[in-house]
Amino acid sequence: MSNVPPGPSLRGAVDLSALVRRANAPQPAPGSSNDPTAPTGGVVVAVTDATFESVVDLSSRVPVVVEFYAPGLQPALGAIVASYGGRLVLATVDGAANPQLAQAFQVREVPAVAAIIAGRPVNLFLDIPPEAQVRQVFDELLALAAQNGVTGTIPMDPDAAAADAEGGDGGPAPAEPVEEPLPPHHQEAYDAIAAGDYAGAVAEYKLAITQNPRDALAVAGLAQASLLLRLDGADAGALRAAAAAAPGDVDAALAVADLDVSGGHLDDAFERLLDLFPSLDQKSKDAVRARLLEYFEIAGPDDPRVLTARRTLTNLLY
Numbered sequence: 211m212s213n214v215p216p217g218p219s220l221r222g223a224v225d226l227s228a229l230v231r232r233a234n235a236p237q238p239a240p241g242s243s244n245d246p247t248a249p250t251g252g253v254v255v256a257v258t259d260a261t262f263e264s265v266v267d268l269s270s271r272v273p274v275v276v277e278f279y280a281p282g283l284q285p286a287l288g289a290i291v292a293s294y295g296g297r298l299v300l301a302t303v304d305g306a307a308n309p310q311l312a313q314a315f316q317v318r319e320v321p322a323v324a325a326i327i328a329g330r331p332v333n334l335f336l337d338i339p340p341e342a343q344v345r346q347v348f349d350e351l352l353a354l355a356a357q358n359g360v361t362g363t364i365p366m367d368p369d370a371a372a373a374d375a376e377g378g379d380g381g382p383a384p385a386e387p388v389e390e391p392l393p394p395h396h397q398e399a400y401d402a403i404a405a406g407d408y409a410g411a412v413a414e415y416k417l418a419i420t421q422n423p424r425d426a427l428a429v430a431g432l433a434q435a436s437l438l439l440r441l442d443g444a445d446a447g448a449l450r451a452a453a454a455a456a457p458g459d460v461d462a463a464l465a466v467a468d469l470d471v472s473g474g475h476l477d478d479a480f481e482r483l484l485d486l487f488p489s490l491d492q493k494s495k496d497a498v499r500a501r502l503l504e505y506f507e508i509a510g511p512d513d514p515r516v517l518t519a520r521r522t523l524t525n526l527l528y
Contacts, residue, residue: 275291314331
């Protein structure tokens, strides 16, 4: 029985640590041998625990579908991914031989399929559903990628291109997905983040919210860009040492909570701030409440960790 969710979503995919490291790291020249996003000559690649980092980097350019399989069960999505003409990449993973990746994606049975967009994981489905359903999910994945500024392609090798031109079985080639452009301020914000200009991204998201206060993606984007701005150039060791030396210091606690959220450790961030909350004066309580609301936006309202933390915060307020 296939398990196909209503549609992919980046809400709740909060591991921004790779993006922070990438933005602060020297960038290789495009096309150089050290460029992880250089064209691979094909759209299907076998990856392991040791080589997966290059696939994560590639996901900032093109959505990467990750298919977990096991000995005796071959990957099944290569032809479908190839039919998208380089707009998608398929990373195949032997789940039994790569336990770190299986654990990271919370894979308990195979086949299982996820995706990565701009370094963030997106759960897709368990088992392999009929092709029409797979294509529907992949089309939604491409639309989601476009909303987040991931709209690139990679060159296909000649054999893959020929198969694509024939539709894989001698029939007509499938229509390419149509990507909707990002709204102007969203695109400007994404470009600013890519350039390491987090203050510029914050400003663009604020403009988008001014124009449309109900723009939920802009609200979530503002929360993420604000987090990146606060962490820009920060020394994680120094921040944690400062918080350990002054456990009642609200600014130090907020800084370490930012680190926790950037690494996907929401529970740690929520526990730190909510435990501190009752001992604070009103001004500090307001600051902690505002920061928690940002974290709720980053993770999304349906995240069970958010639901628990929101209930605790409400009880502390009233």
